[in-house]
Amino acid sequence: MGQVKFDYSKTAGYVHEHEVESMKALTESARKLLLSKSGAGNDYLGWIDLPVDYDKEEFARIKKAAEKIKSDSDVLVVIGIGGSYLGARAAIEFLGHNFFNSVSKDLRKAPEIYFVGNSISSNYLAGLVDVIGDRDFSVNIISKSGTTTEPAIAFRVFKKMLEEKYGKDGAAKRIYATTDKAKGALKKLADAEGYEEFVVPDDVGGRFSVLTAVGLLSIAVSGVDIDELMAGAASARKRCIENDFDNNDAMQYAALRNIMLRKGKSVEILCDYEPSLHYTLEWWKQLMGESEGKDNKGLFPASVDLTTDLHSMGQFIQDGSRIMFETVLNVEKTSREIVIEKEDEDLDGLNYLAGKTMDFVNKCAMNGTILAHTDGNTPNLRVDIPEQTPFYLGELFYFFEFACGLSGYMLGVNPFNQPGVESYKKNMFALLGKPGYEAEGEELRKRI
C-alpha cells in the first residue's frame, strides 16, 4: 500500500543539502514542543491524538444520524464558515463525484449537499432556498463558538423554513447542531429546542477540526467511509510523531517552507491538477494562513487550479515578481480513465496522442510545468497522493496539520490562535449597531 509522500528533489538547484541539514535541529525542537504540549497555544493540541483517541460513542451517533439523514432527506444543508465548513467541503469534493449534486440519486446514493452561512450574500441564500424547493431536507448547523454571525443569520432562515414545513417538533428532528459542549448561543438554542447535538472538543481549534463531528457528519452523509478517513489520519500520525527527519514527510515539508521563507519567498502557492481538489486548497489556506499569519510574519498561502490557471496566472508564476514557490498536489492514480481515440482525418492534429490516456496528458502537463516554473526561479515542492480515497485523504489532512504546527513553531508564532480575525468583526458589529458597540459605531461612521 502506498502513502502520502513529500518530495523536494526538484528544489536541488535552489536549496542545498546543508540548508536542509541546518533545519533538522529546529524542526526536531518544534516537534518536541508540539508533542510535549509545552509551546504557545498548547490548549489547542487535541487534534494531535484525535485519530486514535476520539469519542467512539459520538462517532457511532454520527453514523446513525448520517443514515437517518440519507433516509429522510433529499437535501442536506450544511451551515458553517471557516473551519466549520472548509474541511467537510474539501472531503466531499475530494472523494465524491465531480458533479455530486447534479448526478442522479442512483449514482450519488446520498442527498444533495449544499454549504451556506459562509458568506452574507442574500442572493446566494435565496438561491439555495429555490434549489431545495418543496423537497425534504435536514440541516447541520456548525459553529464552535456558537456566536458567528454568518452561520447564525443563515440558520434563522432555514430553521424557519423547516418549522413551517414540518412543525416545531418535526423540524427539531431534522436539525443537527455541532458546537461547544457547554457554551455559546447555539448550544443554548440546541438545548432549548431539543436538537441532536455533536461536540467540537475544547482543545481542537476550528481549522484543525475536520476529523471531529464538524466534518464527519456531512462527510458520512455523502457516503464516505469515515473509519477509513480516521485510519488514514492515524497512519500519518504514527509517522509524524515517531519517524526521524529523514523519514518524516511533515518535518521535511515544514523545514522546506521555512527555508523558502528565509530565502525571500513570501508566498506559497498550493497547486492541484484535479478540479475536485479545489476545496482541499481552500481548507489548506485557512489552516496555514490563520496559523502563521501573525506578528507581521508568515508565508502567504495562495492556490491555483491547474492546468486551468496556467491560462490566467501561469504568466505571473513563470515570469512575474519572484516572490513565490509552489507545492504541487499530485494524485498519482486517477479514479477514472479516458483514452484519446484516433480519428481518420487528423483535422485537430491530436492523433499523436491517440491511445494515450487523458491522465497521461495531465501528468505531462504537470511535470512540464514543474520544470518550467523551477527554471523560471519558482521552486517546486510536491506532495504525492496515491489515489483519491478516504484513507489517503485522512493521511493528507493529518500531514498538513502536523506540518502546520511544526512550521508555526519554527516561525516563532503561536500557530493555534487567530487574534487578527476579531478586528473586522468589531467594526462590523459597531456599524450594525450591536448593543455594546455604540461609541465605536459613531467613530467609524465618520470615516466611511
Ligand SMILES: O=P(O)(O)OC[C@H]1O[C@H](O)[C@H](O)[C@@H](O)[C@@H]1O
Ligand atoms: O465555528 P465558529 O466558531 O463559527 O468559527 C468559524 C470560523 O470563524 C472565525 O472567525 C475564525 O477565525 C475561524 O478560525 C473559525 O473557523
